[in-house]
Amino acid sequence: MFKKILIANRGEIACRVAATARRLAVRTVAVYSDADAQAKHVDACDEAVHIGGSAPRESYLQWDRIIEAARATGAEAIHPGYGFLSENEEFAQACAQAGIVFIGPPAAAIQAMGLKAESKQLMERAGVPLVPGYHGSRQEPDFLRAEAERIGYPVLIKASAGGGGKGMRAVERAADFDEALASCKREAASSFGDDAVLIEKYVQRPRHIEIQVFGDTHGQCVWLFERDCSVQRRHQKVLEEAPAPGMTPALRRRMGEAAVAAARAVDYVGAGTVEFIVEQGADGAMEFFFMEMNTRLQVEHPVTEAVTGLDLVEWQLRVAAGEPLPLTQEQLRLDGHAIEARICAENPDNNFLPATGTLHVYRKPAAASFERASVRIDDGVREGDVISPFYDSMVAKLIVHGATRQEALARLDDALAQLHIVGLSTNVQFLRHVVRTDSFAQARLDTALIQREQAALFHQQAVELPVAAAAVVASTLLSERAAEGADPFSRADGWRSHGLATRRFAFEFGGEPAQAELAYLHDGALQLQLADGVSEPLAFEALPDGSIDLRYAGRRERVWVYAQGETDHVFTRRGAADIVSLDLLAHAGEAQAEGGRLTAPMPGKVVSFAVRAGDAVRKGQALAVMEAMKMEHTIAAPADGTVAELLYAPGDQVAEGAELLTLTAG
Template identity: 65%
Template structure:
């Protein structure tokens, strides 16, 4: 076994690999960019070396520099994690040339599976079922259009060297083909340095099911069952689970054996994932093979009781697979939710900022046959894989994942209940997240009943993207209690003197009552009028034609409020005049308004189109003075390797273009001036 390895990655996967190495007594070397100098993975590893600028091309993609660091620190092997250099055949070859073990498959296997079109041709030879499509080398746009017409719409355009949902577009009709092809080629070139695409028949209600395979250098190959990754947005996975609901043993065996055949066809060694697209009738087709550890590997670990990173290390060190196929079994059910810094209500645009406040459900990490803390068959069963801590920054340079929340249950219903409970306890302040969206997703009937396909989110938009719920009396009471507690702390000038008249500066009045009126603003700008009346040592809270006796107690962020016979518990985090209220699984945000500071409130910006996130302008689609209608694409931005089109909000005329192709813009920057027509 290795004595020291270098982890050529960042974030949660670097921490995940380091955790297994620590358990096995293997020292780890972290690498970090300018943006990650204080990152969690840097502190978590035994050593850390700076490798360059914030952009990935200046740091985590500098293969030659990473190899130099590995040799200089005495590392014997390099674990690439996922993303970055994990599926780079040149990097695998360079590691071998430098006398370092690449903890991944042979470069030949990466090469064979790196091109989706070549991989499909190889799978056809290995008798693995394929989706009807065109996977050829001729990339003439006219030919691609003819092939799409032959296959029949809708078709899926997919970057040949792609992955992670990038470089993919569904084309519903022939007239949309050319624009979609141009967009896919741009995104593919930016993300993978290769603009080649393939064309496939787009199945209307498919499930995305993948098989975890593992092979060693002695010729053994096994499958560790399946994961259902059907719940996706923008072709990127949101929820994963194992095993796949409704999977028969016969179908599981057929898919597993097909995956093993795919791995053997390329002489595979190490961890890999063979991805299939499956029809509702049980038929399945090969999509691609990811020659690395997957983001969703924890659900496989939870149901098999195996540490897949440990398997990677042992196989890379030349050891045989720890178990044979007949020794592997499924125990229980696991779900994984990806906690992202993004805004689901704005088409999942990534969010950047500082994690000013972060509270997570209590985590108990276990493997079957024993637990780090607790019994895996008891109430425990929550695991969190994270690469960030409170106070860390989610930057625009990398994937906006905050953490992976993984739960285990004896069956799917128990796992679902545990996931709902865990999501309700996840609290983040400082940027937008998808936590509330995930809560709605796991609670929606389609997911709860395992009516799964890749269009689940779109089919259930009315449930998953409802109008903002009204703020209730409970949230108002929590905000008022937190405000009182803060003001009491600010007034306390002499804590050593409990009899100081300033220790308690309440609303006492001689022979009268005190009425305090407050104005609170919701996130959408709605103003809420609240009144707190105190008389004779008692208080009453008035809000929206409701009145209730009010008494509160606060201990740091934990707040308890009694509203007559109702007792409300919650957590409140004050960020300036903004109060983040976490109660009963909800996250409400209320801002205390100073009536003297908001006289001009409600005046619009008028004529501005601003950047919804930091990024780079990659295409300007109109000229100054152009007359456009609502929805006309104006320019295209790229952020976190994804394209985002900025469109005209109403009919109007384009004024001055303030940025050109290649310019970097910050979130909220005005991109152009625009005059709407009445």
């Protein structure tokens, strides 16, 4: 086994690798950018080396600096994690030339599987089933358009060197092909430095099922069962689980053997994942097609660890050190069911727009680290850390394990309820909505699940106004009581020698104004009345864990309230909501209007404008394209109007809230 390794990554995967290394008494070296100088993964390792600026191309993609850091610290091997340099054959070759072990597959295997077109030709020769499509090298737009016509719409355009949903577009009709192709090529060039694409038939009602494979240098190769990754948004995974619901032993073996055949075709060593698209027939039969092979550890590897009881990072280290695989195919066993939820900084109600900001509150359910447990959290952040625009939007991974899928589902919903994040938008409540849909609960899975269930997923309010308002009033009164002094005149209990004291509160909830009136009764009791509502008794008690035992309108709930400026973030076991407390005097008569301004929804780069000054535009028309967190985002017209002025040029970096262009009404 190695004595010291360098981890050429950041965030949760760097912390994850460091945890296994520590258990195996292997010392670790972290690398970090300017933005990550105080990051959790730096503290998780024994040593740390600064390698450059905040942008990945200035630091985590500078493999010469990483190799030099390994040499300088005496690291014998480099673990690339996933993303960044994990599937870069030049980096793997450079490690070998420097006498440093690359903890991953041989460079030749990365190269063979790195380009989707070439890998599919290789799989065809190996007898692995393929989706009909064009996987060649010709890239002229006219030729690709003709291939799409030959294959038949709908088709899927995919970046040949890509992954993670980047450079990928589904095209339903020929009229949309050219625009989708141009967008894919731009995104592919930006993310991978290669704008080549391939065209495939877009499979109807597809499931995304992948097989974990592992090979060693002694000629052994095994498959460690499957993961279902069908629940996706924008072609990126949201929830992953193992084993795949509805999988039969016969189909599992066929897919596993096909995955091993794919790995053996490139003499694969280490951890890899063979991804399949599975078409579901009306009779329930499933047919699978090779999609791609990821030559690295996957984000969703913890669900495989949960159902096998294995540590896949330990397997990676042992195989890279020349040891044989710890188990044979016959020794591998499935136990129970596991689900992983990706916790991302994004706004699901606004087309999953990435979010940045400070984790002012980051409270997690009680969980183990990477060991097998009923609840596990893998993260690379701490309360107070900043989620920046430089890296992926994922904050953490929440993994649960149960004896059955139903048990795992209940455990996941409970763990999500205990996850409190304040300071930026996240998808936590959206995930709870997904888990509760009939489609997911009953395992009616396909990649269109989110689109199919959108009425139950978006713009939902799990916490009603009465509970939110009562929670804020209770939190306010508790804070005032805590600040009381010994002087009886400093008490804030509303006592009066005669008559009843009342107090008004004003809120904004769900974009709508609301008011409440609190009455202090002579016996010390409280009555709270919402506008046009009935006055109801209000009682509450602060609990030791910071929550409030709230009793109002015939209901009793445990609530958590976190104040951030004027906004109070209310969490309950049923869900969460934001409610804004308004100053009655400051907001009297205040009008809120944005006119014709269009602002950047997040920090990023202006890619292009689709209009010029003087152009007439219609509501919903695309006006500009921005790039942030490795993805493109389209800015659309909020109403009909005329473009008055473009305030930036393509290539400009802009801050969140920056005005990009102006419209005049009409």
